[in-house]
Amino acid sequence: MTRYCGLALTGARLTRTTRTEILMELPRRPKGDTYLPDGALTTAMERLRSVERAHELRIGIVSAFDFRTRMLPYWYADKRMAPCSVRTLTDVLFASGFRHIRTVLQQWTPRFQPSRAVLDGRPLDLLLVSAMQVHAEPAYDLIRDAHQLGDARPLVLAGGPKAIYEPSDYLELGPRPGVGADCVVTGEAYVLLDLLETVFRDWKPGEHVRATFDRVRGSGALNSVPGLVYLSPDRPPESPVAVNTGVQRLLRDLDEMPVPDAGYRLLEPPHRGRDLRADPLPAKRVKWTSPIASIVTTQGCKFACPYCPIPAVNQRTWRHKSPERFAAEIKHIYEEFGITCFFGTDDNYFNKPETVAAQMQALAETTTRGTRLGKVIKFYTEATQFDVYRNRDLLPLCRKAGLRGIWFGIEDLTATLVRKGQSAGPAAELFDELSGLGIEPHIMMIHSDEQPLRSPAGTLDGLLNQVQHVRNMGAVSYQCTYLGPAVGTKDLEPAAEARAIFKRVEGRLVPQAHQDGNHVVSSVHSRPWRQQMNLIRAYIAFYNPLNTLRALWALRRGRVSGKQLAFQLIGQIGLLLTVPKMWMWARRLKRGPIERWQGAEPPRIPMIDAHTAEEMNWAIGHAPTPGFETPARVVAQATADVDQVASGEAIALPQVYV
Numbered sequence: 001m002t003r004y005c006g007l008a009l010t011g012a013r014l015t016r017t018t019r020t021e022i023l024m025e026l027p028r029r030p031k032g033d034t035y036l037p038d039g040a041l042t043t044a045m046e047r048l049r050s051v052e053r054a055h056e057l058r059i060g061i062v063s064a065f066d067f068r069t070r071m072l073p074y075w076y077a078d079k080r081m082a083p084c085s086v087r088t089l090t091d092v093l094f095a096s097g098f099r100h101i102r103t104v105l106q107q108w109t110p111r112f113q114p115s116r117a118v119l120d121g122r123p124l125d126l127l128l129v130s131a132m133q134v135h136a137e138p139a140y141d142l143i144r145d146a147h148q149l150g151d152a153r154p155l156v157l158a159g160g161p162k163a164i165y166e167p168s169d170y171l172e173l174g175p176r177p178g179v180g181a182d183c184v185v186t187g188e189a190y191v192l193l194d195l196l197e198t199v200f201r202d203w204k205p206g207e208h209v210r211a212t213f214d215r216v217r218g219s220g221a222l223n224s225v226p227g228l229v230y231l232s233p234d235r236p237p238e239s240p241v242a243v244n245t246g247v248q249r250l251l252r253d254l255d256e257m258p259v260p261d262a263g264y265r266l267l268e269p270p271h272r273g274r275d276l277r278a279d280p281l282p283a284k285r286v287k288w289t290s291p292i293a294s295i296v297t298t299q300g301c302k303f304a305c306p307y308c309p310i311p312a313v314n315q316r317t318w319r320h321k322s323p324e325r326f327a328a329e330i331k332h333i334y335e336e337f338g339i340t341c342f343f344g345t346d347d348n349y350f351n352k353p354e355t356v357a358a359q360m361q362a363l364a365e366t367t368t369r370g371t372r373l374g375k376v377i378k379f380y381t382e383a384t385q386f387d388v389y390r391n392r393d394l395l396p397l398c399r400k401a402g403l404r405g406i407w408f409g410i411e412d413l414t415a416t417l418v419r420k421g422q423s424a425g426p427a428a429e430l431f432d433e434l435s436g437l438g439i440e441p442h443i444m445m446i447h448s449d450e451q452p453l454r455s456p457a458g459t460l461d462g463l464l465n466q467v468q469h470v471r472n473m474g475a476v477s478y479q480c481t482y483l484g485p486a487v488g489t490k491d492l493e494p495a496a497e498a499r500a501i502f503k504r505v506e507g508r509l510v511p512q513a514h515q516d517g518n519h520v521v522s523s524v525h526s527r528p529w530r531q532q533m534n535l536i537r538a539y540i541a542f543y544n545p546l547n548t549l550r551a552l553w554a555l556r557r558g559r560v561s562g563k564q565l566a567f568q569l570i571g572q573i574g575l576l577l578t579v580p581k582m583w584m585w586a587r588r589l590k591r592g593p594i595e596r597w598q599g600a601e602p603p604r605i606p607m608i609d610a611h612t613a614e615e616m617n618w619a620i621g622h623a624p625t626p627g628f629e630t631p632a633r634v635v636a637q638a639t640a641d642v643d644q645v646a647s648g649e650a651i652a653l654p655q656v657y658v
Helices: 040-049 052-056 084-095 133-152 161-165 189-200 209-219 283-289 323-337 351-363 383-388 394-399 424-437 463-471 492-497 528-542 546-552 559-590 633-644
Strands: 002-010 013-020 059-063 099-105 126-130 157-158 184-185 228-231 243-245 294-295 341-344 378-384 403-411 440-445 477-482 504-507 595-596 607-609
Touching: 040 084, 040 189, 059 084, 059 477, 084 099, 084 126, 084 383, 099 351, 133 157, 133 161, 157 161, 157 189, 184 189, 189 209, 294 323, 323 351, 341 440, 351 394, 351 607, 378 383, 383 394, 383 403, 383 424, 394 403, 394 424, 403 424, 424 463, 424 595, 440 463, 440 528, 463 477, 463 528, 477 528, 477 559, 528 559, 546 559
Parallel strands: 059 099, 059 126, 126 157, 157 184, 243 607, 294 341, 341 378, 378 403, 403 440, 440 477
Antiparallel strands: 002 013, 184 228, 228 243, 504 595
8 A cells, every 4th residue: 555655845846755555643744843933822812812803702612522432431530520622722712812702511511502502692603613533423413503503603613633633524524515614623722723813814894704714715825824624615515625734833832821710710511401501600610510620731752652643643742831830720720619639631741750850849849828739639640650660769759749640551561562661560569659659550451352361370461360460459440441543543554454443333334432442343353242341351350349348348558548449439330331331332243244444445525735736644544536636726726835935935835744
């Protein structure tokens, strides 16, 4: 299979280079052009604050949620932690001067319909929909519902992880032509502000912002905003073509983000209605509705696991907040909203020990109302066993700062599946030290086609052998997901070529909600239903009445024994939700038939690079679209770009092939 792998600029001509057997990931910008200029986000917010008439726009931000994903290990936290992504958008838009904003979490308000939303006396002007891949289908329904308003509908923008990896999936959703998002944002908050600025420059008094967007899109002005995907205006809905403006530039200094505040103050309260309530959730009720606060502390990971898309989306960078800002955010949220439990949305918090030391020292030295902050808050995060073990000298400081638990992506104790420096001996030593300090060790494992259910006594190859071992090591909680090729990872294309990915089971398409790791949706095992049952056996081996009695017997014998008991109870409640769903999926897999993806296929909607007019891949290697023709306007725009290069004018050419 051939993969487009780069753009080579020779004189004034763009030539497409190719390489065979290149595995797709998200592309990244050329070296030296990865970051925004420092201060760019702050300046963008200041410029938008000067566009006063835009501040009257009614903006609805919706976090989509698919209730089919309410299973272990997610069921407890999914409704108790307001997602960081949509809260950040609210904070950024509020800091930019917009005042009529409401953030709706579908897990709290499942029946919400944008077509019935009235905010501060007026329908929505902008609808922003954010979703992970597993929540994509409810996001599509929200967008379809907005189209019920016809010409009066809001400008619809889609974002979030699903949009980052598969942006064209939000376009032409049906059931009739022209139904879909107007534009998809494949980047962070700055891309949204850049898009709004570009639209507002051409906004005429009294004009609906969606009409302005359509005019700006037709002019080609959106091509100057890296990080967007939209439908070419030159093609009819019956044969759509998506235009990709390239890879976003990343915000280097995370301190430029507003302090989390408006994202909590403008939350829609939980209810079963289809419209919006007159007032947002009162600040004093936030801690009861969202008792866990997710915060961005660091972003990036030095490992390059083939099943993980995170390093690519961060363009192999490492970013973090300053120690002072990190501590100030936690203090602000605690004092303003009373939240005491914080979860760092880190990919690998102990990636760089100097960052951990500085942030934990700042948190340990921070006081609130005469008390050390680390005594009244609890901080949790994710890290690898290798990095925490190597820097375990920092753990006493971390505990003083309020660190109460670490989720370890160990995946496989034998390091057969993936090597991240993990091993059983150091893990046991580390867990013992963590428990002694009162820091909870939580385990995240992966099951795969090659791993047996059991192995001989004294070995750790078997799934159940590892469950028993981590429980004996003192793991507080356990999760096990099945290895599947996530979109945007190097594993996806080999799995497609091996015909391992399930397309239909019993004649029905595999829903995106089943891409959660809890469902076996990719396997070359002769009996995939048995692999599904293995996940059930693994959870029952960890969460069961016998282990509950053991935890009860050991209560007060260790500093984390109370949490071990609590998670046994939470886990067994979660099993009541999880086992029936897993069992039903295993039954469907057994009955079959299972239809599989037959290697790379042409995309549903072809995508072209806005600057070269070439058909392109983005996170997924597709087969070329038969009979594809590039829209004439895009060819003209690309020609103009090349002419600019030939004349010596500056133009940023993002790398869009890998």
